[in-house]
Amino acid sequence: MIQNRLCNRRYSWKCVSDFGRAATARRKIGVLAMSWKAGLRVAARRVTGAFGLVPVVLLLLLGGCATTRVEQSRQTNAVLGTGEAMVILGRATYNDRETEESFTDCLADILSQGSNPIRLVSEDQFKDDLYPWFEARTAPTNANDLGRLFAEAGVQAQIDQSSIRYLAWIEGDTVTVDKGGSMSCAVSTFGGGCFGMSYWEQDASYEASIWDLKNLSASGQISADSNGTSYLAGLVLPIPILARPGNAACKGLAAQLRVFITGVDD
Amino acid sequence: MKRFKINRVKWSLRAFSVTVLCALLASCTHTLTVSGRIPTPLIEPLPVSIGLIRPPEFSTHIHREKLPRGGGDWTIELGALQNAFFENLFDTVFQGVQPVDTLGCRAEDKSIAVGVRCPDGFVQLSLLEYAFLPPELSGLKFFSASTKYQLELMNADGAVLDTWVVVGYGKNEGGGFQPTDALNAASVEAIRDAGARVALEWPKRRNVQTWLDSVGVKNDPKPIM
Numbered sequence: 001m002i003q004n005r006l007c008n009r010r011y012s013w014k015c016v017s018d019f020g021r022a023a024t025a026r027r028k029i030g031v032l033a034m035s036w037k038a039g040l041r042v043a044a045r046r047v048t049g050a051f052g053l054v055p056v057v058l059l060l061l062l063g064g065c066a067t068t069r070v071e072q073s074r075q076t077n078a079v080l081g082t083g084e085a086m087v088i089l090g091r092a093t094y095n096d097r098e099t100e101e102s103f104t105d106c107l108a109d110i111l112s113q114g115s116n117p118i119r120l121v122s123e124d125q126f127k128d129d130l131y132p133w134f135e136a137r138t139a140p141t142n143a144n145d146l147g148r149l150f151a152e153a154g155v156q157a158q159i160d161q162s163s164i165r166y167l168a169w170i171e172g173d174t175v176t177v178d179k180g181g182s183m184s185c186a187v188s189t190f191g192g193g194c195f196g197m198s199y200w201e202q203d204a205s206y207e208a209s210i211w212d213l214k215n216l217s218a219s220g221q222i223s224a225d226s227n228g229t230s231y232l233a234g235l236v237l238p239i240p241i242l243a244r245p246g247n248a249a250c251k252g253l254a255a256q257l258r259v260f261i262t263g264v265d266d
Numbered sequence: 267m268k269r270f271k272i273n274r275v276k277w278s279l280r281a282f283s284v285t286v287l288c289a290l291l292a293s294c295t296h297t298l299t300v301s302g303r304i305p306t307p308l309i310e311p312l313p314v315s316i317g318l319i320r321p322p323e324f325s326t327h328i329h330r331e332k333l334p335r336g337g338g339d340w341t342i343e344l345g346a347l348q349n350a351f352f353e354n355l356f357d358t359v360f361q362g363v364q365p366v367d368t369l370g371c372r373a374e375d376k377s378i379a380v381g382v383r384c385p386d387g388f389v390q391l392s393l394l395e396y397a398f399l400p401p402e403l404s405g406l407k408f409f410s411a412s413t414k415y416q417l418e419l420m421n422a423d424g425a426v427l428d429t430w431v432v433v434g435y436g437k438n439e440g441g442g443f444q445p446t447d448a449l450n451a452a453s454v455e456a457i458r459d460a461g462a463r464v465a466l467e468w469p470k471r472r473n474v475q476t477w478l479d480s481v482g483v484k485n486d487p488k489p490i491m
Contacts, residue, residue, distance in 0.1 A: 094435065096406045101439060124303070131305035132462030136455075153310040 064241040066204075066228030066248035070256045074220040078212060079263040084165035085119040086111075086261060087126045091171040092136035099170050103206065103250055107170065110254035116264050121162055129158050143211045143218035150216060159213055166261055167213055170253075172206035174246040177227075183234040194234030201229040204249040208257055222260060224253035294338040298446045300347045302454035307358045307465045314481055315362030315383070318353075319369060319390040325349035329396045337400060342449070344396055348413070348457050352391060355461050359469070369424045386481040387427070390418040394431065398449060401440040409445070410437040411452040413460050419474060428473035434460025 080086065088107055090099035104123065111118045127134045133149060140149050150156045183196035204226045210219040228243025259265050327345035332338075356363045364385055371384030395414040401407055412435050419428040436455025438448045468474060 098408075098437070128303055128305040129308070131307055131458070132465050133308065135459055135462045137459055138462050138466060152308070154308045158308060 064228070064230065064243050066226045066243045066245040068224060068226040068245075068248045068252040070222065070224045070252040072220060072222040072256055072260060074260065076212060076215070076217070076219045078215070078219065080118065080165055080261050083119075084163050085121050086166040086168060087121045087123065087164055088168045088170060089123055089126070089134065089139075091169050092139075094136065097173050097175075099172055099206070100174070100246070103172075103174075103246060104170055106247065106250040107254050107257070110251065111258060114258075116258065116262060118258065118261060119163075121164055126162075126164070129162065130155065143209075143216070146211065146213070146216040165212065165214055166219065167211045168257065169209045169211070170206060171209070172204070174202055174204040174249075176200050177203045183232060183238070185234065185238070193236035194238045195236075196234045197231060199229055199231045201227065202243065202245045203227045204245040206249050206253055208253060210257075210260065220260060222253060222256045224249040224256070226252065294336070295341075296338055296446055296449075297341045297343075298450055298453075299343040300450055300453045300457075302347060302450070302457075304347075304351050304354050305458070307355060307461075309358060309465055311358060311361045312469060312478065313361050313483055314387065314478065315364070315385040316356070316360050317364050317366040317369060317385040317388040318356055319366055319388060320349070320352075321392055324391065324393060327393055327396070329398075331398075333400065333403065335403065337402060340398075340449075342396070342398070342453070344393075344413075344453065344457075347454070348393065351457050351461060352464075355465060356389070356391075359465055369420055371422055384422055387422060387477060388420040388424070390416075390420070392416050392418075396453075398452065400445065400449070407440060408437045409440045409448040409452045410435070411449065411456045412436075413453075413456045415460055415464075417464065417468060419477060421477065421480075427477050428471060430468060430471060432460050432463050432468070434458070434463065 088104050088111075090101060090104040092098060108120055108122070112120050132138055133140075133152065133155060140146060150159070179198070179200035181196065181198035183194055183198045185194040186192055205223075206225075207221055207223040209221050211217070212219045226245040226249035228245040228248065230243045231241040233239045233241070255265070323345070325345045325348075327343075327348070329340070329342040329344055331340050331342075333340065353363075353365075362385065366388070369388040369390070392415065393413065394416050396411070397414075398409065398411040400409055404410065412433055414431060414433045417428075417430045417432065418426060419430075420426050434456040436452040436457075436459055438451035438455065440448045469478070
């Protein structure tokens with residue numbers, strides 16, 4: 001397991017620690033993360049009420065951070081060979097929650113760049129080439145269905161032609177779990193401004209299921225959970241301090257996915 | 267000279283007001299020509315030939331709707347894309363497709379060209395309904411669209427063998443500044459979804475199976491994933 005704390009540009013630090021792969025470790029870290037965010041929220045409320053603007057600003061600078069936990073479980077040791085490609089697909093559902101397109105785009109951007117880029121086949125290209133087998137309604141839901149899908153005419157040939165070795169299904173989304181505070185803005189003939197403070201806490205939870213299209217089996221899973229509280233302070237001008245947990249989860253997941261797929265860190 | 271200046275200011279203000287009014291009105295009117303990629307299905311074609319009948323409005327269908335609660339006026343041109351999409355789809359699903367205006371292969375029917383073999387059956391495809399929902403009305407964070415098509419299968423004599431209504435659904439994250447892009451993506455997804463169902467589910471319908479058997483096709487339906 002890897003835990004990162006990703007903050008805004010000038011106030012960033014990173015700590016990496018390996019807690020092993022046991023599920024119990026996830027629970028322990030979960031408790032720690034919960035106490036941190038609850039504490040920050042209470043502190044924000046107290047500071048705005050009791051002290052004034054300077055401590056509030058200092059707290060806000062500390063507040064724009066997101067804590068990310070990344071875990072992986074691996075079933076095979078195979079890695080991407082020369083010329084082989086990967087495709088990243090957002091799992092589409094018919095309910096009101098769905099993996100954002102921006103998240104899969106973010107993953108694709110990171111993985112296709114850097115000193116150790118991965119050859120990616122775009123989601124649109126892949127879905128078109130294999131239409132109608134990877135539409136929201138028809139896509140295989142688990143790796144056991146791959147055998148049946150590859151028995152369909154032309155599917156195996158198309159995958160071979162594109163040299164696609166791995167398929168990563170991305171599931172999850174970013175939700176606002178808490179929000180509060182208040183801010184009001186006013187404009188008059190003498191000028192205008194905003195006063196007050198509001199905050200919102202977001203939780204980004206994503207999981208990548210990696211399928212090996214050569215062996216027609218599941219290779220493993222990587223999950224990334226990130227949360228952070230963003231603030232909007234009205235000090236005449238509205239000052240946003242954004243935590244961006246979705247972005248932090250994307251970076252964490254992409255880094256781990258690269259190691260999983262290539263066996264090499266960037 | 268002074269009066270001329272005052273008039274100029276007055277006219278400038280009027281022109282500005284009219285421009286603002288036009289801009290406000292335009293912002294409530296959305297026009298969209300649905301466009302997107304047309305994939306070729308990766309399936310084994312059924313070894314039969316059909317005559318494909320589409321009503322004339324199928325390729326020119328325009329959906330017009332005024333949404334409640336200030337949702338604006340929408341004009342959505344769906345026809346061109348759905349026509350091209352299903353033409354390509356049927357070309358792959360069946361070994362032979364002849365676009366025809368009417369059904370029947372009798373001598374008096376002018377639909378099938380002279381010298382061309384009468385197809386094994388006829389499929390009439392029509393759009394029954396197109397609907398969409400913006401985030402403002404659904405309360406969700408995406409545009410959703412649905413297309414409802416009817417497929418009517420007829421034998422070479424024109425007798426109706428099967429009628430199937432298929433609904434396709436699509437959704438796309440609604441961008442506040444680009445609502446037409448989001449609706450376009452949702453509409454394309456709805457057409458693709460309906461197309462996927464036609465390609466995979468329609469040949470497995472019992473009446474279609476019976477028809478395929480009757481024209482000498484051994485079709486082994488596989489379960490859908």
